[in-house]
Amino acid sequence: MSAPLRNLAARQYQRALGEWPRDALRPECQLQDVLSKRLQKNSGSLLPNKPAFNKLTKEAKEEAEIKQANALVSLLENRYRNKYRITGELLRPKSNPKYYSDLTKELEEAPNRTFLGRMAKRLGGIIRFQS
Numbered sequence: 782m783s784a785p786l787r788n789l790a791a792r793q794y795q796r797a798l799g800e801w802p803r804d805a806l807r808p809e810c811q812l813q814d815v816l817s818k819r820l821q822k823n824s825g826s827l828l829p830n831k832p833a834f835n836k837l838t839k840e841a842k843e844e845a846e847i848k849q850a851n852a853l854v855s856l857l858e859n860r861y862r863n864k865y866r867i868t869g870e871l872l873r874p875k876s877n878p879k880y881y882s883d884l885t886k887e888l889e890e891a892p893n894r895t896f897l898g899r900m901a902k903r904l905g906g907i908i909r910f911q912s
Contacts, residue, residue, distance in 0.1 A: 786843045791825055793850035797857045805892035816853075827853075 798813045819827060827849045828834050828842065837845065855861065872881050894902070 790846045790850045793854050797853040
């Protein structure tokens, strides 16, 4: 990869990884950590080290690398969520109108639950499924 394009991709990766939100549900496995290790292992590239990618020309690899960086930045900026808004009936299916609101509430509460709270929730689920 030419130096200017490598620098551009590296800057985009660093910016995205620096601003990426921490995952409260899985604090031991963060996207930033995984991608940083992959960048270090592949000398600054997120492209897979597979025979199909090794056959690409230098220009094709550069283009693929820039696309990878742009995809990561677009996810960080919520471009797709903003472009394709989900509203109305899709968020309230007739079979279970509170499904998505309950799911959101559960995901917000889960990281702050104590051990006993997690066990009570698990036992409640087991009992509900057995009856």
